[in-house]
Amino acid sequence: MGKLIYTDRKNKARVIVCEVVLALLTAVAVMSVITDLFNIKFNISNIASGEIAGGFACFVNSIADTLLINDGIVLKHLSGASENCELFLVLSTVVIAALVYGIIQSGKKWLIFVIPMLALLPMLCTSARQNVFGVLFLLVMTLVSFAYLKSKSSNLVPGIVQVTAIALILLVALGFPVISVFFEKADFASAVKGFTTRNVSNLYYGTAPLGNGELTGDKRNVQNDIALEVSMSNPQATYLRGYVGESYTSDRWSALPYATYKESRNLMFWLDNEDFNGLGQLGQADSLVNDTNTIDIQIEVKDANKKYAYLPYEYSGENESLLNWYDSYITNGNFGRMKSYEFKAYENATGSWTDTAGKLFTSSADEKISEYLKDESWFNEFVYENYTYLSTKEISLMQEYIGDRGDQREGHIEYSTAIKKVRDYLNQNFIYTQDPGLSQDAVMEDFFKNKKGYDTHFATAATFMFRYYGIPARYVEGYLVTPEDVKNAGEDGQMSISQQNVHAWVEIYIDGIGFVPIEVSPEYYDVMPQANLDTGFENSIVRSDFVPENSGGGASTNQVLQNNTSQEESSILQVIKIIVLILLIVLLLAILALLLRKLINSYRRFNFFKKGEPKKAVAAMFEYLETHGLSFDDRAVELGNKAAYSRQSISPEERDFMLFQVKSAKKADRKERLRWKRLK
Template identity: 25%
Template sequence: MKAYFLRSIYLYLSFAGMYLTLEETLGLFANGNVILFLLGIDCLFLSFVRWKWGRIFWYGWNGLVFITGAFLWKKVFAGYLVVENGGRKQLSSYYHMTLAQKKVPIEGEQGELFLVLALTLLVCVLGTLVVQKGRVAMLALIQMLVFTLELVCGSSFRGPGIYLVVLSVFALWAMGNRRGGKNQGILFSVGVWAGSILLLLAFVCGALLGPALYKRADKLNRELYGKVQEVTAKMSSAVRSQNGLWGDHTPTADGSLNNYQVEQSDETDLEVTVSEKPEQTMYLRGFIGDTYEGTYWHRIDEDEFYKEFSEKDAAYQIQNILYRYVQKRAQEEENTAVVRRVQPGGEYGYVPYGFQVPDDGNLVGDSYYASTEEELEYSGYVKWNTLVGNGPAPEAESEIEEIYREYVAQQYLKVPVEGLDRLKEYCAQYDFGSVQEVLDFVVPTVQEGRPYSMELEPVPAGKDFAEYFFFDQKKGYCIHYATTATLMLRLMGVPARYVTGYMVNDDEFVESAGGFTAKVPDSQAHAWVEVYREGKGWIPVEVTPGYASISSEESENQGGSSDLESQTTMPEPTPVQETATPEPEREEELQPAEPTHPTEEEKQAAPEVNGENNSDGAMMAAILRVFLGIFAVAAAAFLCWTGILLRRKRILENRQQRFMQQDRNGGICEISYGLYQMLRDADVCREYTMEDGEYARMMEDELKILEKGEYEAFLRLVQQAAYGNQELGEEQRKGCLGFYRKIAVYLWKHMDKRKKFWWKYMKCYEIS
């Protein structure tokens, strides 16, 4: 009893430590006191499971918890989303990638009920193994899996939770699974002393070793993530080399950069409905690339953004600069645009330029709209570009936009400190006097002599993606042109950023009940560049061959409205600096992207867009799904196996109770009937019309283990028990039971291996 109680305490501390580490890792705000209190009640009842009344209380408590969860399933689901969002936020922050937050259907939900259900399920699965049998292997395995997931999520393990887990599992292991009254007393004494010392060490270690462990854990986190990423990339490459086990994949363009073969199925990704038919190509921006690191674009660091902008609605104000600029100058009524996801998944709410981004808590800094809703509605202006070509805004759109100009000049001129030597040297040869001159140089430069192609060899190890495209490979598709152009613009002093999303040609909109609708296939995922225009916001610039180009002739006709604007001097960032901060005297007129339709030859030579979907965000989401899938499969398999074992145990116990019932004659008859069933299942017993003696001799021939006359003697005892007036003795019943078990063991040893699982676990016969 004492050992049961102590094991229950250590099991509780182990799960309490698990919860504390999860709370720390995922940034949960659930009421931990309530969760740990309810977990404590469960473990308290578990400590009395040795007695029947204890099992009743324990089963009753768990049943009550699960019934409550079933009735409040919406709250449980909302709690799961809260926990998932915590993981997404931690991954996004730690790895500087993009994982959108899921919308929680219940406002204010913190996930208490979901966490209680999850911990209760673990207690149910592991309780009897740990407390009754003293086995800790499965507990240790589950804790290691959770520990690994937390490492991948960037856990710092500063608190005592990790020490509670490790040391309580160690204490359970030290107690072992010895049985006997004397051993139980020894185990209790050892457990009390060892547990007291270990738990004291847990809190001391948490206080003293937390900072040191954090540094090591941080390094381990990144090494582990790097290994997982490397293995995943190799597996992905191997699969693609065999034409893919996953088949075609539909991208929702992101920040990944590679030369993988793009597979497009032309399945519809989005449906876009607008109230007024566009007269030009519509761009739907999704991912925004902030920092370039050779093989991918990182998203914005939200923490850094909010250090500069503490206002609650800063993201909303900044992301809608272009919309407000157009709104002030538009004479017609606002249009509506509805973007509906056809394919499930995706981490962005795709926003048309010139439309207002909603302030619904899904805005990520100044960059993108992280909404996973199936259908999103925007208000704005389809013909926004006709209202931004009348010269630069003479004044800041707002006070926050004036501050944002300085932020743009700092943040969006960043280039890597190391690397890009050839591209830096190339760009340093040129000196232009205006933004438009830079654009007129960069756009044709990245295109000329570099045809569009998706048939590419992998980027060699150690080579930079942009430099390899520009100087060596000299062919590519939209992500190559957009990445290289963004870097060249930054190196020449023009704040720019990398964007992926979708583009929809104006002739693809057809009249519908809601206005004009276009179906957007996966082949129209695309990448382009954004350039910031003071007072007007971020404007798309097309740089991919076969689409639009901004020629110097267009610049003269549409761009420079004054000599001052055309002669605006552009600051030249020092290539070896992480950040350059130019202070332009006055922003000149820049041209919005005016895409022209590719010719038929260009369409044949250049498939439209990038279809790759292997960003850090998508990769980590896939890794998490794999881990969680493995955990779910393992848990389900363990539950099924536990159920099978418990069922076998119950059937064997019930059969034994029938055989050893108080009525000895009735018990012998049950043994006879049980033997008949067993022989029939083994395909030994056949229907017969012969006399009992003849049948007995036939069975003795079939079952080589039986001696002559043994089966016939058994049948005589059964007949006496069934039809005689005198109750047989206990020795005679034990003889019949021994005869039954003798045949059971013989059948098991001589059974086909393919049938043994069915025999042992489905029919539940004795095997020894």
């Protein structure tokens, strides 16, 4: 007999409208997160002029650009891309809304979290910056939809009140100093947010002994394994630059933010077409003023990190199969590892860069040198704008321990003076030790306070100091090919470079000739050949028209404000990412636990139905049919009563018949449910 269903059409219309609005708002929140994450602009006026296929290509290309700049993930661009993708975004929002509406209609509460989880997953796996309010909006809409389903479409008010209360408690809690400081601790953020990415990266690329800019290690723990096999046609001592730290936050170095790279793409493309080699600028400058030969170098990576190419400062040019990251470092792209590669380089110039700088500006009448200096002036401006920045926190640290940086209105202090100041300060006041026992919370503050550390701390402190003096500087990790290694090279010029040769140093930008390595760790003063600072090289040699106006004091006021703002946003975003990650993990574990429990119980139940003692099994099956409201015939009732109330035994055949009844009843019930859903 069928069931009578009473339908209040007016109430049903309200329910449909409510569900459609919920689905649309959730879809808008999802698209807001995605467009913010991948820096995709949305202008409502462009919808009429857009197209679906071209918009899809534009959408994919925007994602590819963001992943390329932030994480080194190389995706091919699609051809036929439009200038905008608004129409595609609108249609995608409608499709997502339809999916959410379908989930709401299904009544499966846990399914409502699937789409937001998929939308938030890229945020946790990429370094791209995300709008905090977009994430909060998505979380709130997901919780509202969940509350709606939980209330069985009858009354939204209790659910909305609950969600609002949760959101207010969360926001208020984050405002309390104790909680906010707890979330902002570097060790907590690193443990929660960075754990997965660091370990996956180490597993895939190999462990970076010095952490690739991560300064929270409590000791310098380096093995004696072979890191690199290096072959040179003319063996010579050299610095092999690998990881380059450009921006410092939360006790670690990282690359420049996406916005900076995006603004400079045209400049870097133009400089590349002009054959300006910012990555090997020192070698290029030296070849213009000296009779310099090139040598062939082959590197096979053994136990070293395979994410970055290890290249000398005299690198002569770019291998087109590799990816040059704005003349800072090189990777393979496409998730490739730098296992084995070869290139050409000019003869070593890091030990004579002072002579190179002097000759370059006294020979500038040469046409090639004049063209080079013109190109360098553009790159020079990019360098000063981005590598003299210090946060207010780091400036305060420098003022406390270094003191006044002098009048820099006419330009930064002279190079040799700055180098001597940095070396003397670190050499006279600090102890080099591989086990400094520094705090894991504020590493560099503890370094300046306790005055002990190893090369990563010395290099970071020197980078701060050079920037404080107005000189562009970057933090570098790589390997040293020492004179001792050259002495022990085989007949084919092959050298085995140990992990003991891994090193961190600071590189500073010398106007005209590019970045040069500066040794600031006392333990390494006599390891590598160093340029003679007493050869008459002076800052005044550099022509003032190649020095940007803002070079004297580091970044401009606007840039400092923008960077401070971005750091504050990054700190808030970090907290949000941690919260989202924890919620997703807890939710995923809860869902898995429920599914596992359900599967185990189902397996045990039907295993008992099939193999248990016949009388008990039939009684249990009859109870199962009754409690689940399943249909059964008179024979099943007879057997159930016989098993439950009679002293008569039950045969295995009767047990099998009852099991068949259970299976048939469940199958019929599924069909009936589907039929009623279609009728609704």
